[in-house]
Amino acid sequence: MKPMNPVFAEAKTTIFEQITRLAIAHDAINLGQGFPEEDGPYELREIASKAILKASNQYPPMLGIKELRSAVSEHMSRFYDLNFDPDCEVLVTSGATEALADTLLALIEPGDEVILIEPLYDCYLPLVFRAGGIPKRVRLSPPNWQLSENDLAAAFSENTKAVLLNNPMNPSAKVFTKQELELIAKLAIENDCYVICDEVYEHIVFEDKKHIPLISLKGMADRTVKIGSAGKTFSMTGWKIGYVVAEKNILSTISKAHQFVTFTSPPALQHAVAAGLSLPDKFYHSLSEDMQCKRDLLASGLQKLGFIVDVCEGSYFLNCDIEQLLPHVIEKNAARSEQSSQDLQFIMAMITQAGVAAVPLSAFYISNAPQTHIRFCFCKSEETLNAALERLRQWLTSHTQWAHAVHSQ
Numbered sequence: 001m002k003p004m005n006p007v008f009a010e011a012k013t014t015i016f017e018q019i020t021r022l023a024i025a026h027d028a029i030n031l032g033q034g035f036p037e038e039d040g041p042y043e044l045r046e047i048a049s050k051a052i053l054k055a056s057n058q059y060p061p062m063l064g065i066k067e068l069r070s071a072v073s074e075h076m077s078r079f080y081d082l083n084f085d086p087d088c089e090v091l092v093t094s095g096a097t098e099a100l101a102d103t104l105l106a107l108i109e110p111g112d113e114v115i116l117i118e119p120l121y122d123c124y125l126p127l128v129f130r131a132g133g134i135p136k137r138v139r140l141s142p143p144n145w146q147l148s149e150n151d152l153a154a155a156f157s158e159n160t161k162a163v164l165l166n167n168p169m170n171p172s173a174k175v176f177t178k179q180e181l182e183l184i185a186k187l188a189i190e191n192d193c194y195v196i197c198d199e200v201y202e203h204i205v206f207e208d209k210k211h212i213p214l215i216s217l218k219g220m221a222d223r224t225v226k227i228g229s230a231g232k233t234f235s236m237t238g239w240k241i242g243y244v245v246a247e248k249n250i251l252s253t254i255s256k257a258h259q260f261v262t263f264t265s266p267p268a269l270q271h272a273v274a275a276g277l278s279l280p281d282k283f284y285h286s287l288s289e290d291m292q293c294k295r296d297l298l299a300s301g302l303q304k305l306g307f308i309v310d311v312c313e314g315s316y317f318l319n320c321d322i323e324q325l326l327p328h329v330i331e332k333n334a335a336r337s338e339q340s341s342q343d344l345q346f347i348m349a350m351i352t353q354a355g356v357a358a359v360p361l362s363a364f365y366i367s368n369a370p371q372t373h374i375r376f377c378f379c380k381s382e383e384t385l386n387a388a389l390e391r392l393r394q395w396l397t398s399h400t401q402w403a404h405a406v407h408s409q
Contacts, residue, residue: 028355029387038235064092089245091244160193169315200231226246302320
């Protein structure tokens with residue numbers, strides 16, 4: 001048989017799928033994959049169900065139903081004081097991943113360089129490769145995830161076509177500062193390139209942090225693509241409704257890619273998301289406050305167990321340094337040491353022995369990844385988080401060296 005496309009034929013199963021399968025096999029509490037345990041607002045589900053019965057179930061407009069495009073435009077005005085025309089500057093997609101695929105296919109030609117900031121979400125690299133792009137890495141490292149001006153500037157060249165920015169960032173839970181965003185904007189303008197902004201966690205930021213859309217900065221409205229996700233905002237990730245906001249000429253080309261990828265998305269869900277974007281400010285404040293409480297619950301519990309918790313400013317995720325725990329856990333799994341990284345060995349032991357799943361941070365780097373950090377997802381019920389912490393406590397207590405070290409602190 002003739003070879004298939006190597007980008008996908010040679011791709012490995014995602015770390016999320018690997019961990020989920022193992023978690024199911026061992027009846028583990030899955031804090032690895034980023035989906036909420038509790039469904040979002042009942043009124044939105046009710047609107048969707050009524051729309052299935054009473055509204056059209058045929059193809060909606062390719063750009064998305066008018067009500068949702070208008071709601072996205074009004075949302076941009078309400079939260080960011082930005083004005084985009086719903087008729088030609090807003091596109092509805094089947095989730096943010098499709099939006100990313102459409103955007104990269106529309107903007108990138110073979111040989112174009114795309115700057116990626118790692119650790120990076122796992123779909124970015126194959127999508128860039130499939131579009132013919134050449135990835136250029138800028139590396140952030142735990143625990144503080146600081147963006148180096150020198151490293152970022154060095155990544156640009158005459159071949160740079162775009163920067164792909166995830167803010168708030170999965171998996172690092174970083175919220176980029178205004179100064180960092182201004183640096184990215186300055187370099188994008190100087191090098192005449194686009195910035196593709198994956199902002200699916202825009203409403204999940206904590207404490208005094210504020211999400212600033214890069215598209216709102218001076219000179220960026222005409223070169224930025226902003227991607228949002230109803231799945232993250234309304235805690236219904238299975239709905240797969242995303243949206244793209246961009247200047248009309250950019251959006252026109254992205255929409256042409258969209259028409260040949262999915263063409264459109266379920267109209268009933270679009271009606272519900274349109275209503276959701278109009279929910280009062282109280283909903284959005286409660287969303288971030290609720291997630292912050294869950295973050296604090298998990299962080300406090302993990303710290304008591306000896307995990308060193310990294311900075312978490314937004315998103316669903318909490319990263320931990322496990323270096324001081326490694327000697328007490330993976331020594332019993334030494335046979336695996338030559339086959340997998342230390343963080344993955346720790347997680348395999350945690351799933352099979354403790355019944356709790358997380359994902360290794362190393363899976364989000366292209367190469368030379370940190371080996372002692374793992375990512376937990378806290379968008380679960382308090383009951384689930386407490387149950388996971390209790391399982392971890394019992395597991396770690398069974399390691400007498402760990403118990404002695406913790407109790408002597």
